[in-house]
Amino acid sequence: GQNIDQPTEMTATEGAIVQINCTYQTSGFNGLFWYQQHAGEAPTFLSYNVLDGLEEKGRFSSFLSRSKGYSYLLLKELQMKDSASYLCAVRDSNYQLIWGAGTKLIIKP
Amino acid sequence: SAVISQKPSRDICQRGTSLTIQCQVDSQVTMMFWYRQQPGQSLTLIATANQGSEATYESGFVIDKFPISRPNLTFSTLTVSNMSPEDSSIYLCSVERPGGEINTGELFFGEGSRLTVL
Numbered sequence: 598g599q600n601i602d603q604p605t606e607m608t609a610t611e612g613a614i615v616q617i618n619c620t621y622q623t624s625g626f627n628g629l630f631w632y633q634q635h636a637g638e639a640p641t642f643l644s645y646n647v648l649d650g651l652e653e654k655g656r657f658s659s660f661l662s663r664s665k666g667y668s669y670l671l672l673k674e675l676q677m678k679d680s681a682s683y684l685c686a687v688r689d690s691n692y693q694l695i696w697g698a699g700t701k702l703i704i705k706p
Numbered sequence: 707s708a709v710i711s712q713k714p715s716r717d718i719c720q721r722g723t724s725l726t727i728q729c730q731v732d733s734q735v736t737m738m739f740w741y742r743q744q745p746g747q748s749l750t751l752i753a754t755a756n757q758g759s760e761a762t763y764e765s766g767f768v769i770d771k772f773p774i775s776r777p778n779l780t781f782s783t784l785t786v787s788n789m790s791p792e793d794s795s796i797y798l799c800s801v802e803r804p805g806g807e808i809n810t811g812e813l814f815f816g817e818g819s820r821l822t823v824l
Binding site for chain 2: 601605630632638639640641642645684686693694696697698699
């Protein structure tokens with residue numbers, strides 16, 4: 598079956614750095630996505646990786662290793678507004694999106 | 707980007723009734739997607755709605771329970787029929803980036819409709 602694993606919850610301190618991991622087992626691979634979802638709001642797109650390596654976008658970076666079925670989202674200079682759930686999703690060979698359950702990130706002052 | 711208006715934003719429903727959720731997009735899109743998100747769970751795709759054809763349902767979802775309309779390129783509805791408490795969830799409408807290639811994967815979501823079935 599297809600599966601995406603990410604931690605259920607993480608806690609970090611304002612101003613620090615946090616890494617949210619995502620491992621996947623899917624039927625084929627056509628890209629990995631990270632979305633941010635604040636409580637009670639819709640998910641919003643953060644990043645897309647289809648080739649191995651690091652994609653940097655401001656305070657957020659996303660890394661992909663296709664051979665390891667592994668990605669991480671790196672958040673730097675954490676702000677209180679970064680408290681949210683972070684969803685990892687993989688597009689499989691049928692171009693279907695497989696979603697992880699999300700990682701709830703709690704930022705403490 | 708796409709602006710998606712979804713309503714109702716929330717509702718409390720009685721067991722056995724049906725509720726229709728509306729989704730309006732500010733631009734023309736080929737496919738519209740209906741998702742369900744239960745607390746602490748993954749987003750689960752219910753169906754893909756294409757204009758001018760029947761919706762394509764994912765495993766575990768059937769047209770009788772979740773009828774979908776797609777009368778034009780900017781609008782769709784999802785009905786949750788004969789509701790039970792197990793249908794309590796957030797229902798989300800989404801579209802791919804308008805004008806983009808189909809395999810970019812960037813999705814825009816409506817605000818969601820939080821349904822509670824008593």
